[in-house]
Amino acid sequence: MLSLKDLRLRITSVKSTRKITSAMKMVAASKLRRAQAAAESARPFAQRMERMLGTLAASLAGQSGAPRLLAGSGRDRVHLIVMVTADRGLCGGFNSSIVREVRRMTGDLLAEGKQVKILPVGRKGREQIRRDYGAHLIDGFEQLGRRGITFPEADQVANAVTALFEAEEFDVCTVVYNRFQSAIAQVVTRQQLIPFPLSAEPQREFGGARAVTEFEPNEEDILAYLVPRNLAVQMFRSMLESQASEQGARMTAMDNATRNAGDMINRLTMQYNRSRQAQITKELIEIISGAEAL
Amino acid sequence: MDEHIHFELVSPAKLLISAAVDMVVVPGTEGDFGALPRHAPMITTVRPGVIDVYTGTKVSSRIFVSGGFAEVTEDRVTVLAEEAMPVRELTKDMAAARKKSAKEALDDARTERERILAEHQAAVAEAMDAATAG
Numbered sequence: 084m085l086s087l088k089d090l091r092l093r094i095t096s097v098k099s100t101r102k103i104t105s106a107m108k109m110v111a112a113s114k115l116r117r118a119q120a121a122a123e124s125a126r127p128f129a130q131r132m133e134r135m136l137g138t139l140a141a142s143l144a145g146q147s148g149a150p151r152l153l154a155g156s157g158r159d160r161v162h163l164i165v166m167v168t169a170d171r172g173l174c175g176g177f178n179s180s181i182v183r184e185v186r187r188m189t190g191d192l193l194a195e196g197k198q199v200k201i202l203p204v205g206r207k208g209r210e211q212i213r214r215d216y217g218a219h220l221i222d223g224f225e226q227l228g229r230r231g232i233t234f235p236e237a238d239q240v241a242n243a244v245t246a247l248f249e250a251e252e253f254d255v256c257t258v259v260y261n262r263f264q265s266a267i268a269q270v271v272t273r274q275q276l277i278p279f280p281l282s283a284e285p286q287r288e289f290g291g292a293r294a295v296t297e298f299e300p301n302e303e304d305i306l307a308y309l310v311p312r313n314l315a316v317q318m319f320r321s322m323l324e325s326q327a328s329e330q331g332a333r334m335t336a337m338d339n340a341t342r343n344a345g346d347m348i349n350r351l352t353m354q355y356n357r358s359r360q361a362q363i364t365k366e367l368i369e370i371i372s373g374a375e376a377l
Numbered sequence: 378m379d380e381h382i383h384f385e386l387v388s389p390a391k392l393l394i395s396a397a398v399d400m401v402v403v404p405g406t407e408g409d410f411g412a413l414p415r416h417a418p419m420i421t422t423v424r425p426g427v428i429d430v431y432t433g434t435k436v437s438s439r440i441f442v443s444g445g446f447a448e449v450t451e452d453r454v455t456v457l458a459e460e461a462m463p464v465r466e467l468t469k470d471m472a473a474a475r476k477k478s479a480k481e482a483l484d485d486a487r488t489e490r491e492r493i494l495a496e497h498q499a500a501v502a503e504a505m506d507a508a509t510a511g
Contacts, residue, residue, distance in 0.1 A: 127392035131455050135448045139420060299407045299421035309446065
C-alpha cells in the first residue's frame with residue numbers, strides 16, 4: 084500500500100507525463116497536416132512517371148542495350164533492401180512493423196540462399212534490426228527531412244543506391260516503407276525499384292495493329308534521363324509517405340497515451356482520496372476510543 | 378468535335394491539370410506538336426516553353442513548363458513537367474531574375490555537370506522571357 088505522500092507524487096508525475104504526451108500529439112497533428120499534403124500531392128507525379136516508364140520498358144522488352152538500372156544486372160543473387168523508418172520512436176508500431184517486414188524478407192531471402200544487404204534510412208530501423216541482422220547492414224542515412232523531406236535529400240539516397248548498383252554491390256533493390264492511408268492506418272509497402280518491374284498488362288491494340296510507341300529524340304536519350312530520375316522520384320515518394328505515416332502513427336500513439344494517463348490519474352486520485360479518508364476515520368476512532376477509555 | 382483527349386499536367390509538387398480537352402500543343406524537343414484524339418502513341422522530351430490547351434478552336438489556357446516529358450497515347454496526353462505555371466502568372470521581372478541567376482550560375486560553373494545545369498537554367502529563363510512577351 085502506497086503512503087499518501089507517495090500517491091501524491093505519483094499523481095503529479097503522471098500529470099506531467101500527460102502534459103508531455105498531449106503536447107507531442109498536438110505537434111504531430113500539425114506536422115501531419117503538412118506531411119500529408121506533401122505526400123498526397125507527390126503521388127500523381129510518381130504514378131504517371133511509373134506508368135510512362137512502364138510503357139517504355141514494355142516496348143524495349145527483350146532488346147539489348149536497355150540501361151542496366153532499368154533491366155537489372157540479369158542476376159538475382161544479392162538483394163538490397165532500403166528500409167525507410169523514422170529517426171525517433173514514440174510512434175506506436177510504426178518502426179516495428181517495418182522492421183518486422185524487413186526481418187521476414189531477409190529471413191526468406193537467406194533461406195533461398197540469396198545474399199541480403201540492408202540500407203537503413205532512419206535511425207530507429209537500424210537500431211532495431213542490428214540485433215538480428217547486424218551483419219547485413221550497410222551505411223544508411225539518418226536525420227533526413229527534419230523540416231520535411233526535400234527532393235535533394237531523396238536524390239541523395241537514390242544516388243547512393245545507384246552508386247552501389249554500378250559497383251555491382253547488388254542485383255535487386257526493394258524499398259520497404261509505410262504508405263500513408265489515414266492518420267490511424269499505415270500500410271507496410273514493398274516496392275521493387277531495380278530492375279523495374281514490368282506490369283503484366285499487355286499493350287493495347289490500335290487500329291488492328293499493335294501500338295508502336297514513337298520516341299523523340301530516341302529511346303536511349305529518354306531512358307538515360309528518365310530512369311535515374313524515376314528512381315529519385317520513387318524514393319522521394321516513399322520517404323514522403325513514410326513521413327506522413329510517422330506523424331499519423333505518432334499522433335495516434337500519443338492520443339492513446341494521453342487517454343491512458345487520464346485514466347491512471349483518475350484511478351490514483353480515487354485511491355488517494357480513499358486512503359486519506361481511511362486515515363481520517365482511523366484517527367477519529369483513535370481519539371474516540373481514547374476518550375472512552377478515560 | 379465530339380471526341381476529346383484527356384490532358385494531364387503533373388509537376389513533382391502537384392497535379393496541375395486533369396481535364397478532357399480538344400487539342401493540346403506541346404513544345405517537344407524536336408519541335409512543337411499538337412495532340413488530337415487518336416494520336417499515334419509517342420513519348421518525347423519537352424523543352425522549356427508554353428503548352429497551349431485548346432477547347433474548340435480557341436486556346437483556353439496557356440501553361441509555361443521548364444521541361445520534362447510527354448507521353449501521348451490515343452486518348453491521353455500526360456506531361457511530366459519539372460516546373461509548371463500558368464503563363465498569366467509569369468511576369469517580366471521573374472524572367473529577368475531567372476536570367477540573372479542563370480548567368481551567375483554559368484559564370485560560377487566549375488564542373489561539366491554544373492555548366493550543363495546552368496545552360497539549362499539559361500534556356501528556361503529565355504523561354505520564360507519569350508512566354509511573357511507573347
